[in-house]
Amino acid sequence: xxxxxxxxxxxxxxxxxxxxxxxxxxxxxxxxxxxxxxxxxxxxxxxxxxxxxxxxxxxxxxxxxxxxxxxxxxxxxxxxxxxxxxxxxxxxxxxxxxxxxxxxxxxxxxxxxxxxxxxxxxxxxxxxxxxxxxxxxxxxxxxxxxxxxxxxxxxxxxx
Amino acid sequence: xxxxxxxxxxxxxxxxxxxxxxxxxxxxxxxxxxxxxxxxxxxxxxxxxxxxxxxxxxxxxxxxxxxxxxxxxxxxxxxxxxxxxxxxxxxxxxxxxxxxxxxxxxxxxxxxxxxxxxxxxxxxxxxxxxxxxxxxxxxxxxxxxxxxxxxxxxxxxxxxxxxxxxxxxxxxxxxxxxxxxxxxxxxxxxxxxxx
Numbered sequence: 001x002x003x004x005x006x007x008x009x010x011x012x013x014x015x016x017x018x019x020x021x022x023x024x025x026x027x028x029x030x031x032x033x034x035x036x037x038x039x040x041x042x043x044x045x046x047x048x049x050x051x052x053x054x055x056x057x058x059x060x061x062x063x064x065x066x067x068x069x070x071x072x073x074x075x076x077x078x079x080x081x082x083x084x085x086x087x088x089x090x091x092x093x094x095x096x097x098x099x100x101x102x103x104x105x106x107x108x109x110x111x112x113x114x115x116x117x118x119x120x121x122x123x124x125x126x127x128x129x130x131x132x133x134x135x136x137x138x139x140x141x142x143x144x145x146x147x148x149x150x151x152x153x154x155x156x157x158x159x
Numbered sequence: 160x161x162x163x164x165x166x167x168x169x170x171x172x173x174x175x176x177x178x179x180x181x182x183x184x185x186x187x188x189x190x191x192x193x194x195x196x197x198x199x200x201x202x203x204x205x206x207x208x209x210x211x212x213x214x215x216x217x218x219x220x221x222x223x224x225x226x227x228x229x230x231x232x233x234x235x236x237x238x239x240x241x242x243x244x245x246x247x248x249x250x251x252x253x254x255x256x257x258x259x260x261x262x263x264x265x266x267x268x269x270x271x272x273x274x275x276x277x278x279x280x281x282x283x284x285x286x287x288x289x290x291x292x293x294x295x296x297x298x299x300x301x302x303x304x305x306x307x308x309x310x311x312x313x314x315x316x317x318x319x320x321x322x323x324x325x326x327x328x329x330x331x332x333x334x335x336x337x338x339x340x341x342x343x344x345x346x347x348x349x350x351x352x353x354x
C-alpha cells in the first residue's frame with residue numbers, strides 16, 4: 001500500500017491540550033462492567049477551536065485487571081475513543097471527514113477510515129486510511145487497490 | 160305590535176338571567192366541593208405507627224440488598240406505605256461497592272418494597288461520582304434506580320447534565336437521556352495509571 005506524509009491536518013493540536021472536552025448528545029450510556037461510555041445521537045465534541053461531529057462516540061477505558069472496584073474513574077485510564085457515522089473534524093480552515101475516526105489516547109494518534117478525506121482550503125488528500133500522529137504533528141495517508149492515495153495540493157505562488 | 164316585541168324581549172331577558180344564575184350556582188357548588196376534597200386529602204388519616212431513627216435492612220439469601228434509614232417513619236396501614244423523613248438508602252452491589260441515595264422525603268411501599276425519594280435527592284455512586292436530582296425511584300424487583308427529573312452528575316473528571324436517568328444495579332449500567340451536556344477532562348497519557 002502506498003504511503004504519503006502530508007502537512008498536519010485537523011486534530012493536530014487536538015486532545016493534546018488539557019482543555020476540557022465539551023460533549024453534547026441525545027443520550028449517554030455507561031457500562032462499568034464493559035468499561036465503556038457511549039454518547040449517542042447528534043454527537044458534538046468541542047475542545048478549544050476543534051469541533052468533531054458524528055452519530056456516536058464511544059469511550060473505551062483500559063482494564064488494569066486489579067481495578068474491580070478501584071476508586072479511579074474510567075476517564076483516568078482511557079484506551080481509545082471511537083466516533084462513528086458521518087464523522088467530521090474541523091479546526092480553523094482544516095476539515096477531515098470519514099465514516100469512522102478512532103483516537104488512541106496512549107499512542108496519541110487519530111486514525112480515519114471509511115472514505116477519509118482531509119482538506120485545507122483548496123488542498124485535499126484522500127485514501128483508504130489516514131493516520132494523524134498528534135505528538136509529531138505528522139500524518140500518513142495510506143491507499144489501497146480500490147482507493148489509491150489522491151492529493152490535490154496548490155503550491156504557494158511566489159510573488 | 161310594539162307590545163308583543165317588548166314582551167318577547169322581556170322573556171328573553173328573564174331566560175338569560177335565569178340561565179346565568181343557574182350557571183353561577185353550579186360553579187360555586189363545584190368550587191366548594193373541590194375545596195372540601197382538597198382538605199380531606201391533605202389531612203391524612205393518623206399514622207398507625209410512628210418510628211424515629213428507623214433502620215431496615217433487606218436481605219436476600221443471606222446477602223444485604225439495601226439498608227434504609229430515616230429520622231422519622233410514619234406507617235399507613237390502609238395505603239400500605241411508610242412516609243419517611245431525612246432518608247438514607249444504601250444499596251449494596253455484588254462488586255462490594257455501595258450506592259448511597261439521600262433525600263429529605265421518601266416513601267417505602269410495603270408490598271413491592273419500592274422506594275420513592277423526593278426533595279433534594281443526592282446519589283453517591285462508585286468511583287467518586289455524585290448525582291443530584293429532585294426525585295428518584297428505586298424499583299426493588301427490577302433492581303433499578305430511575306429519575307424523570309433534571310439530573311446533574313459530577314465526578315473527578317466529568318460534569319454532566321440530562322433530563323432522565325436510569326441505573327441498572329446488577330449490570331452496573333447507567334443511562335442518561337434528553338439533551339446530554341458533558342464536560343470531560345482527560346488525563347494526559349503520560350500521567351495515566353500504568354496500563
